[in-house]
Every structure is written in structure tokens, then in C-alpha cells.
Amino acid sequence: MILTGLLIGAALGYVLQRSRFCVTGAFRDIYLSRSTRYFTPFLLAIAIQAVGVAALTSAGVLSPEAASFAPLAVIGGGLIFGVGIILAGGCATGTYYRAGEGLIGSWVALIFYALFAAVMKFGPLGGFTEAARARTVGSATIQETLGVSVWVPTVVFAGLVAALVVWQVRRNAARSAGRSAVSLPARRTGIGHYLADIPWSPWVGGVLLGLIAILAWVASTAAGRNGGLGITTPSAKIVTFLSTGDVTLVDWSVMLVLGILVGSFIAAKLAGEFRWRVPDASTILRSAGGGVAMGVGAALAGGCTIGNSLVETSLFSYQGWVSLIAIILGTWGAAWFLLVRPQRAAASNRPAPVLTPAA
Structure with a gap:
């Protein structure tokens, strides 16, 4: 049964690559360009998963357990993770699918991410992580605090997201009215054209991400694993398996993350987008630092942009939503320090244009 993890991971990698669905960009663009082009589809993926998981739970198919809320670890880890994904140029899943496209920088970030996740979870800093995450408070979920069914936050959230989707679709339609789209000649006909020739919109990526998340549950x-999509723990398990040879670590979740690499590679090859790309030394160093921060932050927070921001949020756990906010804030802070501030400094040091008098 663990091979289903490989298949679902491959589907996830394919969807991420074809839709260019990047959670880092979704969070960063809210601040840099005031754009919710990817963020709203990401919320749609959460809503779809929330409805599906609530329905399957009511039917007795699933018995999800939300993570306990350790505020200091979740907030601190989320902030660190947010900084890390800006340094690395992608979150955990973004790093996996870009590695499948041949980006050496993503491979560097991925290696350091998995290594330090293993150090924090199963290695010498495992005791520190366990102690930090043991400082829990209160209820784990919003519905527990309110004393209501999970359907209450699910319906409210789904309604808010539906309204936001309608608003954004109408706004996009108004902006694109009158514009003529430039289309390239199709390399394939039929289903192949849609699978590999044309890029998928963020809406397609968000809907498919939500459906894959339900199927993953x-x-x-x-x-035999009570959980949905997850990236950090299986990445740490891969490193630990390679160093110990403990085959019990190779479970459904490990096959899932390996499948992301396979799926994104297939998608990139079919689309003619796979090629090995070697960055400069400074980018490699930044990718390595980003991987370290992602591994440390995700371990402390109990998950990454998938485990927390997508999966735990669909359970309406405090860990999921607080981590989501912390990651966004960390992303914005790093974007200002690493992207906005240098640009403003360069602009302020630029000499004023010399005006030539008219002849």
C-alpha cells in the first residue's frame, strides 16, 4: 500500500510543475506586488480539503488528529521557515519540484533542508525540539474552543473563500477584457497538448492540490498512517534511513516525497523544460542557508507550508493557522531585507540623470 504514496506524490509533483504553484511566491507577492494570484487558489485548496476531510470524517472513513498547539515553537519555527523559503527560493514542495526540473540550487536547498530536519527531529537536537514542542496550551482546534462541530468553521471558511474566488475571478476578467492572448503553435494534439504544452492556471493548480490532499488522507x-500530505518528517526519515539503514523508516510518506521528484521530472521533460542549471556561488550559499532555516523552522513549527499551512489549517488547528501567519510574516520580513532594501539602496545611490540643453 505504501506505493500509493509514490503515485500520489508523482501526481502532486506533476501538478506543481505544470501550474508553477509556488507557496513562497503566493506569500511573497502579497507584500511585494499586492497580488493574490496564487494566494487565493492556495486558500481554495485548503477549503476543498477541509470539506472533503470533514465529509470523510463524518462518514467514518477518516479519524484525523490535529496537532497540539505549542505557541512558542510554532511562532518561532514559522518565522524561521518563512525566512528560509525566501533564501532558498522556494518552500519545501517548491524545492522538491524545482529539483525535479534540474535546478542545482534547489538540490542544495533540499539536501540541507532534509539534513537539518533530521538533526532537529531524530538527531542531536531532537531533545530540544521535543522540549520546545512539549510546551502546549489550551485546545488544539478552533472547534474545540467553541464547542461546535468541525462543520461550523468548515462552512464559514468555505463560504469566505468562495466569495474571495468570485471577486478575484471577476477582477481578473475585467483587467483582461480587450487584451488579445498570444498563442504558440501546439506541439501535440488532444490530451497531450493540455498535459504538457500549455501552462496550467493557478486555479487549476489550487483545485487539483485540494483534491490530491483529500486523496492523500x-x-x-x-x-496505516493517520495523516495527509507531509514533507518535513519524511524528508528527515530519508536522511536517517541513509545513515542508519533502518528500513522501517521507509513508509508511505517517504514514497510521497520521492514521488514529487518523479512527477515534476516527467512534467518538465514532456514540456521541454528540464535542464541542469548551475547557479553562481552566492546563490548556492544562499540556497544552503535557506535549506538549513527551512529544516530547523519546520521541525520546531511541526510542519512546513504543506503540513501546517495546507493540512493542519484544513483541520482548523491553531498550529496550522498560527504557523501560516508566522510563515507569511517571516516571508515578508526576509523579502524586505533581501529584496526590497537592496533595491531601494541601489536606487538612492544611482546618480541623477544629466539634462542636456536643447539645441
């Missing part, structure tokens, strides 16, 4: 549960 079902398949993972059938394989």
Missing part, C-alpha cells in the same frame, strides 16, 4: 490511512 485516504491512501495514507489505508497504508
Whole structure:
């Protein structure tokens, strides 16, 4: 049954590559360009998963357990992770699917991410992580605090997201009215044209991400693992397996993350977008630092942009939503320090233009 993890991971990698669905960009663009082009589809993915998981839970198919809320670890880890994804140029899943496209910088970030996640979870700093995450408070979920069914926050959130989707679609339609789209000649006909020739919109990526997340819950549960999509722990398990040879670590979740590499590679090859790209030394160093921050932050926060921002949020756990906010704030802070501030400094040091008198 663990092979279903490989298949679902491959589907996830394919969807991420074809839709260029980047959670880092979704968070960063809210601040840099005031754009929610990817953020609203990401919320749509959460809403779709929330409805599906609530329905399957009501039917007795799933028994999800939300993570306990350790505020200091979640906030601190989320902030660190947010800084890390700006340094690395992508979040955990973004790093995986870009590695599948041949980006050496993403491979560097991925290696350091997995290594330090293992150090924080199973290695010498495991005790520190366990102690930090043991400082829990209160209820784990919003519905527990309110004393209501999970359907209450699910319906409210789904309604808010639906309204936001309608508003953004109408705004995009108004902006694109009158514009003529430039289309390239199709390399394939039929289904192949849609699968590989044309890029997928963020809406397609968001809907498919939500549906894959639901399917992951079902398949993972059938394989004996009570959980949905997850990136950090299986990445740490891969490193630990390679260093110890403990085959019990190779479970459904490990096959999932390996599948992301396979799926994104296939998508990139079919689209003619795969090629090995070697960055300069400064980019490699920044990618390595970003990987370290992602591994440390995700371990402390209990998850990354998938485990927390997508999966735990769909359960309406405090860990999920507080981590989501912390990651966004960390992303904005790093974007200002690493992107905005240098640009403003360069602009202020630029000499004033010399005006030539008219002849």
C-alpha cells in the first residue's frame, strides 16, 4: 500500500510543475506586488480539503488528529521557515519540484533542508525540539474552543473563500477584457497538448492540490498512517534511513516525497523544460542557508507550508493557522531585507540623470 504514496506524490509533483504553484511566491507577492494570484487558489485548496476531510470524517472513513498547539515553537519555527523559503527560493514542495526540473540550487536547498530536519527531529537536537514542542496550551482546534462541530468553521471558511474566488475571478476578467492572448503553435494534439504544452492556471493548480490532499488522507490511512500530505518528517526519515539503514523508516510518506521528484521530472521533460542549471556561488550559499532555516523552522513549527499551512489549517488547528501567519510574516520580513532594501539602496545611490540643453 505504501506505493500509493509514490503515485500520489508523482501526481502532486506533476501538478506543481505544470501550474508553477509556488507557496513562497503566493506569500511573497502579497507584500511585494499586492497580488493574490496564487494566494487565493492556495486558500481554495485548503477549503476543498477541509470539506472533503470533514465529509470523510463524518462518514467514518477518516479519524484525523490535529496537532497540539505549542505557541512558542510554532511562532518561532514559522518565522524561521518563512525566512528560509525566501533564501532558498522556494518552500519545501517548491524545492522538491524545482529539483525535479534540474535546478542545482534547489538540490542544495533540499539536501540541507532534509539534513537539518533530521538533526532537529531524530538527531542531536531532537531533545530540544521535543522540549520546545512539549510546551502546549489550551485546545488544539478552533472547534474545540467553541464547542461546535468541525462543520461550523468548515462552512464559514468555505463560504469566505468562495466569495474571495468570485471577486478575484471577476477582477481578473475585467483587467483582461480587450487584451488579445498570444498563442504558440501546439506541439501535440488532444490530451497531450493540455498535459504538457500549455501552462496550467493557478486555479487549476489550487483545485487539483485540494483534491490530491483529500486523496492523500485516504491512501495514507489505508497504508496505516493517520495523516495527509507531509514533507518535513519524511524528508528527515530519508536522511536517517541513509545513515542508519533502518528500513522501517521507509513508509508511505517517504514514497510521497520521492514521488514529487518523479512527477515534476516527467512534467518538465514532456514540456521541454528540464535542464541542469548551475547557479553562481552566492546563490548556492544562499540556497544552503535557506535549506538549513527551512529544516530547523519546520521541525520546531511541526510542519512546513504543506503540513501546517495546507493540512493542519484544513483541520482548523491553531498550529496550522498560527504557523501560516508566522510563515507569511517571516516571508515578508526576509523579502524586505533581501529584496526590497537592496533595491531601494541601489536606487538612492544611482546618480541623477544629466539634462542636456536643447539645441
